[in-house]
Amino acid sequence: MFWADKIVNDIREKLADEKNAKSALVIRDEKTASGPVHVGAMRGAALHGILSYILRNEGYENTYLYEINDFDAFDTVPHGVDESFAEHLGKPLFAVPSPDGNGNYAEHYGNAFARVIQAAGFEPHVYYSSGEYKAGKYNDVIKTALTRATDINRINKEVSGSEKDAAYLPLMVICEGCGKVATTRAVKFNGETVHYVCDQEGSGxxxxxxxxxxxxxxxxxxxxxxxEWAAKFKVFDVDIEGEGKDLATKGGARDVANHICREVFKWKPPYDAPYEFLLVDGKKMSTSKGNAATAVAVSALMPSKIFRTLLLGRDVRRAINFDPSGDTIPLLFDQYDRVAQKYWEGADDDDARLFSLIHEDDEPEAFFLPRFSQIAYLVQMTHLSLEDEVAAMKGAPLTEAEKKELEERAGYAQRWLREYAPDDFKFELQKDAVPSGAQTLSPGMKTAIGKILRYIEVHEDLDGQELHSALHDIRKESGVEPAVFFSAIYQSFLGTDSGPKAGWFLSVLPREFLIERLEEVSK
Ligand SMILES: [Zn+2]
Incomplete structure (x- = not known):
């Protein structure tokens, strides 16, 4: 069974009472808008989004709330933001100006992230946390927390082992003097007002x-x-809320929040669905300026259906390693093509289910999907007509849908090649002269190249697959090691030891150039 369906089955069992008692279940997730949002936050957004979708399809009405937390303190000036922003450290994020001058800091990053969630096909109701505070929705839980401060301290200590200073109340007041929220301590509550002092060091x-x-x-x-987390469960009447695995450990933040929720707020904590991380490897992406592994940057590298393949294609209990400078992107397209094929063949398995969920049950009819890695090679062979080559792969002219798909893949392939692709996906035909690596081939290899040349001369229309088998036969006959044999072929045309699948690669080279070069290197 598909991983999300397993969770939904479990939810149906555990939340049967809630379903009967409420007109709609509440699903919630959140992200603090402390700067450009890392793509890892999309894992939670997608998990809650797909649970919401499946539950609704199964007759469980629900509301998916997504909170952009804008009340936490501004605690780091991120890379790319002017250093003068350091004067705002310690203030609530909503009170920090936006780096582009429009709205506030939290809105600047929060809205950008919300657009990524939407572009990935999820439609939560997005809200900002400060608005809920200002509207008075937290007033009751604040009062409870202030009067039960001793219990909160005790729970904190019992569950997580952390020793908080019991003299302070669980409240962060915005200082009326400096506007900071991270530097105050509340010391007394008289039932109406709190007495606070702004004398702490916090958030820099x-x-x-x-x-x-x-x-x-x-x-x-x-x-x-x-x-606050415990309070939110009650304030928003949450039924389902997961979190990253770092928060889900015994004695961790969720454990503490659940205890506070039950004991202090007398509320049942929501169904928990912890999830593993989405990690971004590629050095290019994590270190270079403006190319950080943000949700905005990663989502721009692929179309929505492939982004959904990334987000939904792996059980949430397993980590995802995304490396744009490795072969993650071609493999994601391959995964999509494979699950599409399975679905179109009528399979009834996890792959077919994934395809349905990627398209939210609005699956496209079967059509020809050219491999992304081949498109990535083809777009580098400027002498070719992309459409003709892909039609040849298909064995028939392309339909309108296929042309559109091809255009989309070619665009993403060009971008990937330009910004991230590893060198073995990039090549340049060495048209002017025989590269040095092919100038001194062994006699055995020269004979083998001669045989390839003869095969090509008698086959007017080269078929990549057939040429591929022929190459393997010629290699065996000539007794040359595979590594040496294929390296000699790539050296002859690209000046590199590796390249695209050899049979296919030779079959799409301009015929005259191909024959001429083979003659030269076999001499
Ligand atoms: Zn102050």
């Missing part, structure tokens, strides 16, 4: 020394992280 900022009394409600203050 120092308190201003201000001291005052303020109402803890309506957006003047926020709850600290784990207490």
């Amino acid at each position: 900022a120092l308190g201003c020394g201000h001291e005052g009394n303020v109402s803890p409600y309506d957006g003047n203050a926020k709850l600290p992280w784990k207490v």
Whole structure:
């Protein structure tokens, strides 16, 4: 059974009562807009999105809430943002200006991330956390937290072993003196107002020394992280919410939040669906300026259906390693092509199910899908007509849908080659002269090349697959080691030791050039 269907089955069992009691279940996920959002956050967004989709299809009405957390403190000036932003450290993210001057900092990054979620085909209701505080939705839970401070400290200690300073209340007040939220401590609550002092060091900022009394409600203050998480379960009446595995350990943040939720807020914590990370390897992507592994940057490297293949194609309990400078992108296209084929052949397995979920049950009719890796080679052979070559692979003219698909793949292939592809996917025909690596071939290899030449001379229309078998036969006859044999072929045309699949590669070279070069190197 497909991994998401297993989770849904479990949810149906565990949340049977909730389904009967409520008109719609609530599914929730969130991300703090502390800077450009890493693509890893898409794993949670996609998990909750697909659960929402499957549940709805099975008659479980639900609302998928996605929170952009804009009330946490601004704690690092990210790469690419002006250093002068350091003056805002410690302020709530909604109170920090946007780097582009439009709206605030959290909206700048939060909206960009929300657009990626939508482009990936998920449609949560996106909201900003400060708005809910300002609207008074947290007032009750804040009051409960302030009156149960001792219990919260005890739970924190019992569950996670962390020793919080019991003299402070679980509340982060926005200082009326300096506007920072990370530098205050609330010391007393009289039932109406809290007394706070701004004298702490937090999020890279120092308190201003201000001291005052303020109402803890309506957006003047926020709850600290784990207490806030527990409170959100109640405030939004959440039924289903997972988190990254780093937070899901015993004694970890979720464990603490669940305990606080039950004991302090007297509320049942939501169904939990922890998930593994989506890691980005490629050095190019993690270090170079403006090319960080953000959700915006990664999603731009592939069409929506391939992004969904990345996000849904692996059980959430297994990590995903995405490396744009390796072969991850061609392999993702291959995976998509494979599950499409399975679906079109009428299979009833996890692959076919994945295809349905990628397209949310609006699957396209069967059509010819050219391999991405071959398109990536073809676009580098500027003497060829892409459409003619792909029609030859298919064995028939392309339909409109196929032409559109080809155009899309060619665009993404060019971008990938330009920005990330490893060298063995890139090549340049050495048209002017025989590359040095092919100038001194062994007599045995020269004989073998002579045989390839004769095969080509008698086959007017070369077929990549047939030529491929012929190459293997010629290699065996001539007794040359495979590595030496194929390297000699690539050296002859590309000046490299490796390249695209040899039979196919030779079959698409301009015929005159191919024969001429083989004559030269076999001399
Ligand atoms: Zn202050």
